[in-house]
Structures are given as structure tokens and as C-alpha cells.
Amino acid sequence: MLEISGLGHSYGGAAPVLKGMDLKVAEGELVTIVGPSGCGKSTLLRCIAGLIAPSEGKVVLNGTAIDGVPDELAVVFQDYSRSLLPWLTVRDNVALPLRRRGANRSERREQAAEALKSVGLADAASKYPWELSGGMQQRVSIARALAYRPSFLLMDEPFGSVDAQTREDLEDLVLQVHRAQGMTILLVTHDIDESVYLGDRVVVLARNPGRIREQLQVTLPATRDQIGTRADPEFVRLRAEVGGLVRGVAH
């Protein structure tokens, strides 16, 4: 469980980027965060990932205040081309963080193979990242996070750099692994439809300073599909509501 309380941050004494933010994410929940450009989404994720120390407030993960990169956390970034190491095979990229878990060589290989299978890339294990399409590289990033078996997965605009069809496939992959493994996921997106399609709950941020504007429970059935769910009147209603909130229009 993640508990953020009174979180505020300003870079080098400038005007605050985040202010007075309180947020809880329950175990096994998939929460999406959406907001206008510059509202502090990436800053918030950096605070949760222990990459920066917030100027105010605290972030507690599973009962422990975060003051460095927590062991039980994995992050998937938007820029897959910079997050995979080009001189390592797909298998070795996926297995690399498992050293931190103290896994031996055969355990690392076995867990990497299993994670690659779960993202449909069992056959690509011996290839290098640059031999794969962008969507496949992002699958490798997701497999690397899954192999690590984090209790908490942070995703920062993970599908921002792939084409629309691949994006839908990857969204469904996240829902599938979330269901299968039950891990807690916090996913940041620019995309209003995506925030509703994926979320159990959508957190809408406002900017200047970055803060929580509204939180909406998504009452759609847990099993979603790209065509049926997007046509569901509840989806259409929520999308309009989130869209209005992101643009600062009251609904």
C-alpha cells in the first residue's frame, strides 16, 4: 500500500511544482493519474520512486518511508529506447535487475524466460533490443519489470511512444498481468481515454501548483475490452467527466 501525505516539491526554491498532495493506493489497485502538461506528474513519480527527496510531506510504501529507490518497486518509462541496454540480449536485459534480488544465474534465466513468455516474446530472448520494433521493445521493458516481481509497479507514460494499435495491445497486456499477478500499479498518462480504460480509479491533477483536482472511481466491469468497454455508456460518461476536469471545466 502506498500512502502519500502532504507532499510538496519545488525545484531549487522556485515556485512549488506540487503542493499538499494526499493519495492512497491500496494493495492490488490499478490507479491512473492524468493531468495537463506541466502539472507535476513526472515529479510525483520521481518522489515515489525515491529519485528525488520531496521538499514537504512524505511517501510511505508498505509501511516504510521512502528515502531512496525502494527494493519492491519497478518502473517502466516512456522512453524504451533509452531504458534497454543495446549491448545485452533481450533475455539479459530482463534478467539484469534480478541480480539485486540475489537470484542465481539459472533462476535469473528461468524468471526472464517466464516474463518474456507472459508478454508474448518467448522467441525474441536471444535478439538484441535494436532488432525489435518499438512496441516489442516496450514489451521487453514490461517483461523486465514483471520478472523482478515488484509489489508496486510505476508506469510513466509507458505507451506514449508507440502507434495506436500497439498501444491498445499493450494496454490489454497491462490489464492481463495486473489480473494475473495482482500487483499494485500506478500509471501516469496524458491520454484521457486510457486513464479510464485502465483504471480502477482515476486521479486527475491540476497545475500551478500541481495538486489533486478530483478522484473518480471507475465502475466499469473489471474485465475490459477495447471495443465493448469504449462503447459502454459509463465509459463515455467518465471520459467526458475526466476530460472536463483535465481542461479545468466543471461538470
Ligand SMILES: Nc1ncnc2c1ncn2[C@@H]1O[C@H](COP(=O)(O)OP(=O)(O)OP(=O)(O)O)[C@@H](O)[C@H]1O
Ligand atoms: N529537474 C527540474 N528542475 C527544475 N524544474 C523542473 C525539473 N523537472 C520539472 N521541472 C518543472 O516542474 C514542472 C512540472 O514538471 P513535470 O515534468 O513534473 O510535469 P508533467 O506533468 O510530467 O509534464 P508533462 O506532462 O509535460 O510531461 C514544470 O514547470 C517543469 O518545468
